[in-house]
Amino acid sequence: MNLEIALLLGQDGIVNGAIYALLALALVLVFAVTRVIFIPQGEFVAYGALTLATFQMGKTPNTIWLLLGVGILVALIDTIIAVRGGNLGRLKRIVLWNLVLPAVVVGLVLLLEPGKLPLAAQVALTLAIVVPLGPMVYRLVYQPLAEASVLILLIVSVAVHLVLAGLGLLFFGAEGSRTTPFSEAQFQLGTLAVNGQTVFVVGTSVVLIIALYQFFGRTLYGKALRATAINRVGARLMGISNTMAGKLSFTLAAGIGALSGILISPITTVYYDTGFMIGLKGFVAAIIAGLASYPLAAAGAVLVGLLESFSSFWASAFKEVIVFTLIIPVLMWRSLTSHHVEEEE
Amino acid sequence: MTAPILEVRDLCVSYGKVEALHHVNLKVFAGQIVTVIGPNGAGKTTMLSAIMGLLPSSGEIEFQGEVQRDIEVEHLVAGGMTLVPEKRELFGEMSVEDNLLLGAFQRYRVGDRDEGKTMDQVFTTFPRLRERRKQLSGTLSGGERQMLAVGRALMAKPKLLMLDEPSLGLAPLIVREIFHIIADLRQTGVATLLVEQNARAALQIADYGYVLETGSVALDGQSRALADDPRVVETYLGLGGKKH
Numbered sequence: 001m002n003l004e005i006a007l008l009l010g011q012d013g014i015v016n017g018a019i020y021a022l023l024a025l026a027l028v029l030v031f032a033v034t035r036v037i038f039i040p041q042g043e044f045v046a047y048g049a050l051t052l053a054t055f056q057m058g059k060t061p062n063t064i065w066l067l068l069g070v071g072i073l074v075a076l077i078d079t080i081i082a083v084r085g086g087n088l089g090r091l092k093r094i095v096l097w098n099l100v101l102p103a104v105v106v107g108l109v110l111l112l113e114p115g116k117l118p119l120a121a122q123v124a125l126t127l128a129i130v131v132p133l134g135p136m137v138y139r140l141v142y143q144p145l146a147e148a149s150v151l152i153l154l155i156v157s158v159a160v161h162l163v164l165a166g167l168g169l170l171f172f173g174a175e176g177s178r179t180t181p182f183s184e185a186q187f188q189l190g191t192l193a194v195n196g197q198t199v200f201v202v203g204t205s206v207v208l209i210i211a212l213y214q215f216f217g218r219t220l221y222g223k224a225l226r227a228t229a230i231n232r233v234g235a236r237l238m239g240i241s242n243t244m245a246g247k248l249s250f251t252l253a254a255g256i257g258a259l260s261g262i263l264i265s266p267i268t269t270v271y272y273d274t275g276f277m278i279g280l281k282g283f284v285a286a287i288i289a290g291l292a293s294y295p296l297a298a299a300g301a302v303l304v305g306l307l308e309s310f311s312s313f314w315a316s317a318f319k320e321v322i323v324f325t326l327i328i329p330v331l332m333w334r335s336l337t338s339h340h341v342e343e344e345e
Numbered sequence: 346m347t348a349p350i351l352e353v354r355d356l357c358v359s360y361g362k363v364e365a366l367h368h369v370n371l372k373v374f375a376g377q378i379v380t381v382i383g384p385n386g387a388g389k390t391t392m393l394s395a396i397m398g399l400l401p402s403s404g405e406i407e408f409q410g411e412v413q414r415d416i417e418v419e420h421l422v423a424g425g426m427t428l429v430p431e432k433r434e435l436f437g438e439m440s441v442e443d444n445l446l447l448g449a450f451q452r453y454r455v456g457d458r459d460e461g462k463t464m465d466q467v468f469t470t471f472p473r474l475r476e477r478r479k480q481l482s483g484t485l486s487g488g489e490r491q492m493l494a495v496g497r498a499l500m501a502k503p504k505l506l507m508l509d510e511p512s513l514g515l516a517p518l519i520v521r522e523i524f525h526i527i528a529d530l531r532q533t534g535v536a537t538l539l540v541e542q543n544a545r546a547a548l549q550i551a552d553y554g555y556v557l558e559t560g561s562v563a564l565d566g567q568s569r570a571l572a573d574d575p576r577v578v579e580t581y582l583g584l585g586g587k588k589h
Contacts, residue, residue, distance in 0.1 A: 086414065220447070223443055223447055230437060230438055231437075233430070234430075234434030234435060236399070236418045236419065237422065237427070238448055238450045239418070239419045239423055239450055239451030239501070241419040244419075
């Protein structure tokens with residue numbers, strides 16, 4: 001290996017690491033607020049990438065029908081509960097978020113011929129389809145189980161992952177797709193050739209991470225999410241509903257997932273199950289951080305990215321093995337250094 | 346007479362097959378301090394949790410003239426009810442200032458954005474919190490934590506403030522300070538429901554009192570009358586009033 005190759009691998013590792021960092025942050029967030037280990041995160045990555053790719057092929061992605069269907073289901077359940085409880089005031093919000101909003105998105109997709117729109121509009125439409133699925137999944141699956149143990153929530157997460165991955169296969173088929181790059185620019189940095197897409201991915205990730213940091217540190221809603229993560233009862237007593245916090249964190253996680261998928265789809269071919277692998281690597285990074293620390297998760301993600309790219313050079317057949325084996329020493333170190341705390345409730 | 350701000354009728358709470366609270370009736374009027382005293386395990390905390398909607402219960406809870414069906418904590422907080430729980434439930438890894446801000450969350454949500462002003466009022470009531478505003482709440486002393494818990498509750502501009510054992514684990518001097526502040530709150534029109542084991546201090550500042558024993562109201566009356574009642578004197582105030 002010479003310096004040139006090392007730099008190239010380093011660049012690759014940092015690009016992937018940036019994506020893993022975003023996913024790891026979302027995993028830590030969702031776990032802290034809802035105690036859910038969000039395995040379906042990867043499906044949001046795939047849905048984001050493949051929905052955009054479908055637009056670019058000039059077709060209509062089937063995810064719009066999923067959005068409409070899930071929206072109707074949520075609206076039905078919530079309406080029944082609202083009517084039974086005599087809370088008719090809620091109906092307006094229920095209809096707006098679960099019926100009107102998806103209907104508008106579907107209408108736009110069908111009317112606009114997204115294949116001919118500029119890239120930014122395609123990305124916006126993709127996000128508008130995929131992101132609302134996050135809070136809807138939370139409402140349908142996790143909200144009724146809010147008091148369940150972490151283990152049950154994990155098992156449910158596996159189920160949700162399998163369902164969404166299956167739907168992904170149904171919607172997008174087994175073939176992979178790529179999308180057009182955001183930037184065709186190419187420039188020289190010393191001996192290293194850097195392409196625009198790389199800069200775009202890393203830059204967007206850094207901006208997003210900073211934005212998240214500001215959100216949690218400066219805004220009342222961000223603080224409310226942190227408060228729920230620290231003390232659920234205390235948060236409820238302040239009127240911060242755990243349901244609201246759960247939906248908000250799932251919205252953020254779905255947004256981060258979909259955006260990550262959109263960012264990587266010009267670099268790698270994305271299949272319906274690619275997201276799962278990417279999500280798992282974000283998960284390794286989150287584990288390194290003990291599912292608790294945001295900066296550690298981001299650092300762990302870059303480590304995972306670099307480890308992956310260098311091991312693909314030296315031992316490409318064992319690339320995944322090496323990355324996932326990283327969990328073992330980390331878990332050993334964690335279980336030796338941390339005290340065992342009984343799970344609450 | 347005006348209608349009570351809180352009226353509890355026939356409140357029962359069960360943990361599994363064990364009924365912890367039997368047919369409790371209680372009223373709190375605006376600007377009044379009502380205390381519930383009683384020994385450990387009498388069901389005082391259970392009662393507050395049930396009123397706040399943290400525990401399922403049967404019976405009727407009428408808050409501001411509205412019978413609460415299908416009680417939700419968040420809904421009650423929005424309506425002006427707050428609970429300072431026995432364990433304080435502060436956000437330990439957040440600053441004093443952030444803890445206070447979150448106290449105003451429900452108001453902020455509905456567009457009431459004068460939390461800065463309310464925070465100034467809280468700082469005037471508890472100058473110690475102003476000094477510690479940037480400090481993490483987990484690093485505060487016991488007394489300061491209690492002040493923060495009460496201050497955080499006041500950030501919601503409550504109409505009914507429920508306090509669960511505010512004196513628990515605090516030095517007598519600080520207990521006195523906190524009770525002074527609770528007594529002063531009456532002037533702002535806030536109704537207070539004060540649950541205490543420290544019966545002497547509670548009856549001194551309260552207008553009306555209930556004695557809760559093994560899940561039922563054993564006695565109730567004007568707090569002065571209660572303080573003179575031989576049964577209360579013997580059990581809760583001790584001979585010659587030397588308790589605490």
